[in-house]
Amino acid sequence: MTTLAQSIAPQEASLGRTADQASSVLSVRDVRISDVANGREIVHGVSFELTPGKTVGIVGESGSGKTLTCRATLGILPPHFEVTGGTVEIDGADITTLSPPQWTALRGITISAVFQDPASYLNPSIRVGAQIAEVVRVKKGLKRREARQRAVELLRAVHLRDPDLVYGQYTYELSGGMLQRVLIAAAIAADPQILIADEATTALDVTVQAEILDLLADLRERTGLALVVVSHDLAVVAQLCDEVLVMRQGDVVEHGPTSSVLHDPQHEYTRLLIAEHELYGLEKFLARKEDA
Numbered sequence: 001m002t003t004l005a006q007s008i009a010p011q012e013a014s015l016g017r018t019a020d021q022a023s024s025v026l027s028v029r030d031v032r033i034s035d036v037a038n039g040r041e042i043v044h045g046v047s048f049e050l051t052p053g054k055t056v057g058i059v060g061e062s063g064s065g066k067t068l069t070c071r072a073t074l075g076i077l078p079p080h081f082e083v084t085g086g087t088v089e090i091d092g093a094d095i096t097t098l099s100p101p102q103w104t105a106l107r108g109i110t111i112s113a114v115f116q117d118p119a120s121y122l123n124p125s126i127r128v129g130a131q132i133a134e135v136v137r138v139k140k141g142l143k144r145r146e147a148r149q150r151a152v153e154l155l156r157a158v159h160l161r162d163p164d165l166v167y168g169q170y171t172y173e174l175s176g177g178m179l180q181r182v183l184i185a186a187a188i189a190a191d192p193q194i195l196i197a198d199e200a201t202t203a204l205d206v207t208v209q210a211e212i213l214d215l216l217a218d219l220r221e222r223t224g225l226a227l228v229v230v231s232h233d234l235a236v237v238a239q240l241c242d243e244v245l246v247m248r249q250g251d252v253v254e255h256g257p258t259s260s261v262l263h264d265p266q267h268e269y270t271r272l273l274i275a276e277h278e279l280y281g282l283e284k285f286l287a288r289k290e291d292a
């Protein structure tokens, strides 16, 4: 079976991108985000660097600014919200200098995202495969027939059984896990360098969640895809991330390699998060890491 990763690999190679290349594809430096309607700063300085094949996790309580940080890097902040400090560079370009057409060109091709609730990002009246084919057609300039073929390959690559059948189905015919795979297929359809997964597996049951996380890890390893993973679930971060930022009320209270942050948390809030997560299997993961 050809995987998406295998089918992407030659194109990656032609771009000269490899998993161990060290230059940043996403550089977030002291980013501050404010609600300009009331002048309130909500995110008080977030910094991280993302290189090909690397995964940065962002954890923290609800409302701590994780999603706003992601949306700032995608140039899709809600109305009234603005980046009021710091810089975001995508593939070397400062995003404040990008015109709307430049943003359109960048989205999907360089940076892409998957959020929770996949159904709300797919059109219920268009077959899911056709929606992916459309992304391929517009972003990669493929002809209709080639775009269809590529969409089927993508559906196969995200481990959907019988991709030809799924291609012709509508959202209501698919389960949550299948829809999330379809959305991931659409998000990676134009071979982005960066994928932001914001609570992408939160709504899924544990088994499906594990499969989706494996899929992301597989893509990363094979293609050098760089990932930002937002999750309230430390076990997800432990499984996938090289580095983790812990956010609380708009501040990054701790940032470091995942194993140090989880084994030797320096901030009281991180210790609290870990204590809460022990119930959900994090202890098992930490024990496995120590055995290795």
Ligand SMILES: Nc1ncnc2c1ncn2[C@@H]1O[C@H](COP(=O)(O)OP(=O)(O)OP(=O)(O)O)[C@@H](O)[C@H]1O
Residues within 6 Å of the ligand: 042, 060, 061, 062, 063, 064, 065, 066, 067, 068, 069, 078, 079, 232
């Ligand atoms: N569209 C919006 N309109 C008004 N306020 C918003 C909007 N989006 C976010 N906020 C506010 O900004 C703050 C940070 O929100 P954000 O969504 O980034 O948090 P989060 O850490 O992702 O939380 P969650 O885990 O619940 O998604 C919150 O106080 C939230 O109320």
